[in-house]
Amino acid sequence: MPDFTYAARLHLARLPTPVQRLDRLSEELGVNLLIKRDDLTGMALSGNKIRKLEFVLAEAMAQDSTAVITTGGSQSNHCRATAVAAVTLGLRPHLLLHTASGEAPAEPDGNLLLDLLVGAEIRYITTEQYDDSDAHLARWAEELAAAGERPYAIPSGASNALGALGYVAMVDELCAQQRAGAVPGGRLPDAIAHACGSGGTTAGLALGARAFGLDSDVVSYAVCDDVAYFQDKVDRIVNGAAARFPGLPGAKDVSYQVVDQWKGIGYALSTPEEMIFLRDFARADGVILDPVYSGKAFRGLVEELRQGDRYPHGSTVLFVHTGGLFGLFPKRSELEF
Helix, strand or coil: CCCCCCCCCCCCCCCCCCEEECHHHHHHHCCEEEEECHHHCCCCCCCCHHHHHHHHHHHHHHCCCCEEEEEEECCCHHHHHHHHHHHHCCCEEEEEEEECCCCCCCCCCHHHHHHHHCCCEEEEEECCHHHHHHHHHHHHHHHHHHCCCCEEECCHHHCCHHHHHHHHHHHHHHHHHHHCCCCCCCCCCCEEEEEECCCHHHHHHHHHHHHCCCCCEEEEEECCCCHHHHHHHHHHHHHHHHHHCECECCHHHCCCEEECCCCCCCCCCCCHHHHHHHHHHHHHHCCCCCCCCHHHHHHHHHHHHHHCCCCCCCCEEEEECCCCHHHHHHHHHHCCC
16 A cells, blocks of 8 residues: 555545446447546536545635635636535635636526536636736735635646645545456456546546556546646646655656547537537437547547557556536537437
């Protein structure tokens, strides 16, 4: 077992999430294809975000915070998850959301509708201003502090050293499920694939695989930016975790791959082929993917399994379904039935 101690943690998610075999695709593709249903973590279907927030919000509570502030796109799963979790804990949520114009969408939908429903205070910036989101968060935090709040700022995706522990813990959970006979086929995966938008899930999986001795390739399907961007970001998160939590490995001791060929035409933008893929998968397997993260990543995984280069025939491949269901609703016009 690894020689490190988890940080303080809240228990907000419904865990463990099940692991199921995708029988149809397994037979078609010649692999044992599994899916870890992190879309079922609870907290208003918060997906992978709530695993990270269990650790991040534990620190906020320990600091006697009264408010949280975070940032993302207008359909950010992370922002919605943060808002829901915050009000559950008695904290006031503040969201800095970016849109192309820097204005609120004409009609709230999907995640944004839920942000408003739970009473989040929202400000908007342009997508260009989002490149300097840390500075915008810091200024808003100063305003809140001046008004008597004790704000706690969370980076996009809760992707930092503390948030990454959520997916170290997921690997821990997966190993326990395998020992208990709850992993179809009975063996740990040869590869763990997932969507990547802010780097924290990748960092946690890479750390967890190393810490718990898994001989599993961690394959990260980028939904924005490129390989160099995410390698730099994930390495910084990993090194931050190693510095903060002795016993965790540093970036030179972990292994992961970033794949950026399946992000399509841009972040949160969808092609007809991507929308057809997630529609057909829902109809064939009854699993709902989202168009921003899991849909792009799982499509990339399936196509690469067909090609047979990255994943050997007969291997066990686990896809981590990171959630995002509500991102489908604003894209209803792009779906063909």
